[in-house]
Amino acid sequence: MRKYFMLVVLLLLASGLGASPALSGERGAVFTAPLEGTVGVSMEVFAAGVLARAAEEGAGLLVFTMDTPGGLVSSMRAMTAAILDSPVPVVVWVSPEGARAASAGAFILQAAHIAAMAPGTNVGAAQPVMASGQDAPEEDMKKKITNDLAAHMRSLSQLRRRNPDLAERMVTNSVSLTAEEALAGGLTDLVAPSLESLLTAVNGRSVLMKGEERVVSFDPSLVVELSMSPRERVLQFISSPDIAYMLLSAGILMIVLEVLSPGGFVLGTAGAVMVLLGAFGLRMLPFNWAGVVLLVAGIGVLVLDLMVGGMGVLSLFGLASLVTGGLILFRAPGGELLNVSMSVIGGMSLAFGIFFIGALFLVVRSHGRRPVSGVEGMIGRRAVVVEELDPDGMVSCHGEMWRARGVGGAVFARGEEVVVSDMEGFTLLVRDSAREGTPEAYIESVKEV
Numbered sequence: 001m002r003k004y005f006m007l008v009v010l011l012l013l014a015s016g017l018g019a020s021p022a023l024s025g026e027r028g029a030v031f032t033a034p035l036e037g038t039v040g041v042s043m044e045v046f047a048a049g050v051l052a053r054a055a056e057e058g059a060g061l062l063v064f065t066m067d068t069p070g071g072l073v074s075s076m077r078a079m080t081a082a083i084l085d086s087p088v089p090v091v092v093w094v095s096p097e098g099a100r101a102a103s104a105g106a107f108i109l110q111a112a113h114i115a116a117m118a119p120g121t122n123v124g125a126a127q128p129v130m131a132s133g134q135d136a137p138e139e140d141m142k143k144k145i146t147n148d149l150a151a152h153m154r155s156l157s158q159l160r161r162r163n164p165d166l167a168e169r170m171v172t173n174s175v176s177l178t179a180e181e182a183l184a185g186g187l188t189d190l191v192a193p194s195l196e197s198l199l200t201a202v203n204g205r206s207v208l209m210k211g212e213e214r215v216v217s218f219d220p221s222l223v224v225e226l227s228m229s230p231r232e233r234v235l236q237f238i239s240s241p242d243i244a245y246m247l248l249s250a251g252i253l254m255i256v257l258e259v260l261s262p263g264g265f266v267l268g269t270a271g272a273v274m275v276l277l278g279a280f281g282l283r284m285l286p287f288n289w290a291g292v293v294l295l296v297a298g299i300g301v302l303v304l305d306l307m308v309g310g311m312g313v314l315s316l317f318g319l320a321s322l323v324t325g326g327l328i329l330f331r332a333p334g335g336e337l338l339n340v341s342m343s344v345i346g347g348m349s350l351a352f353g354i355f356f357i358g359a360l361f362l363v364v365r366s367h368g369r370r371p372v373s374g375v376e377g378m379i380g381r382r383a384v385v386v387e388e389l390d391p392d393g394m395v396s397c398h399g400e401m402w403r404a405r406g407v408g409g410a411v412f413a414r415g416e417e418v419v420v421s422d423m424e425g426f427t428l429l430v431r432d433s434a435r436e437g438t439p440e441a442y443i444e445s446v447k448e449v
Contacts, residue, residue, distance in 0.1 A: 027060050038239065047064070047079050067095070099118065109123055116190050125170070395430065404429070
């Protein structure tokens with residue numbers, strides 16, 4: 001009986017050692033994770049994983065450091081829903097100095113249990129725009145999208161007991177505020193220049209979680225820093241509209257050049273990899289097939305103009321197609337920067353223009369050179385007799401052995417230098433190089449004609 005009692009005690013002790021801090025009454029650690037770049041599928045998946053881990057390990061607080069220009073509405077809604085459902089208090093801290101929580105980022109900031117900003121940061125400009133960078137295509141549709149997102153922003157602000165009117169104006173009027181202005185307007189809860197000052201201000205604060213008041217309590221000496229894995233970083237990188245556009249454009253160009261001028265498949269392989277990466281980035285963004293077609297057509301027209309030696313109207317159409325394709329490559333309402341930036345479009349178009357102008361210059365210059373193959377390429381070349389020509393024999397021309405015959409039955413001894421004047425099949429017709437350019441040689445060439 002005593003053995004059974006000891007076994008039960010050991011099991012209870014073991015279960016107590018394995019309990020999470022939240023269940024054991026201990027103060028949990030502080031988890032921190034960055035939310036940087038475009039709000040998209042990759043950021044959504046990363047944030048969901050961080051929230052799940054913080055809940056599983058009984059964290060006392062989760063701090064998201066944010067710096068985003070905006071992103072997809074669908075990903076923003078998924079992230080705000082996950083934060084609202086989190087059993088761990090969540091702080092969204094716009095940091096470091098110079099960072100912003102624009103567009104979709106403003107919604108995520110309002111969803112946090114505690115909204116904080118560092119000095120020198122800003123929030124707002126959450127008016128819905130098309131991912132191509134333009135307003136919604138129709139006034140009625142734009143109004144519906146704006147009203148829907150304004151209601152979502154207002155509900156988040158009311159839930160967190162902030163200023164819903166000012167929050168709504170970020171959507172309807174694209175209001176943008178500094179950290180100090182947001183705090184004074186009741187849009188955020190505090191301004192903190194560092195993580196240490198943030199934790200000091202937050203510890204012991206009361207927050208509303210699922211309708212119940214809860215005091216935030218954690219151990220500030222236990223800070224667990226989470227970051228994206230290499231795979232997640234790559235996905236976040238290629239899901240940027242600018243990067244996807246550059247990968248697709250450069251990759252398509254490489255593949256076209258490989259097809260036109262095979263060179264060991266190195267260029268084609270690199271192009272295929274770039275196109276695949278760009279296509280994967282498109283898969284994570286609401287892309288427009290018309291934009292993809294315009295990109296391919298633009299590069300095709302540029303290559304066609306190069307092949308026909310034009311560099312005129314066709315090239316202008318090709319560059320215009322590249323620019324238009326970049327402008328309409330992405331669509332659907334989202335963040336203010338869910339489009340290819342004009343600097344990237346202009347830079348890529350300029351690079352393509354310089355490349356094709358340079359290639360055309362080389363082609364035109366090569367047309368003015370003396371031919372290096374065929375009959376035209378052989379005429380005028382000097383050769384050395386290696387087997388006496390009487391009148392037939394062998395000569396060495398341009399490092400190759402050729403059958404040769406002296407013009408007019410001329411005889412040449414071994415070692416003499418001759419000049420190719422014509423070809424008959426694979427036999428070179430040669431004359432004395434010493435007479436090249438003399439009146440006699442000219443008379444002989446006229447007779448041959």
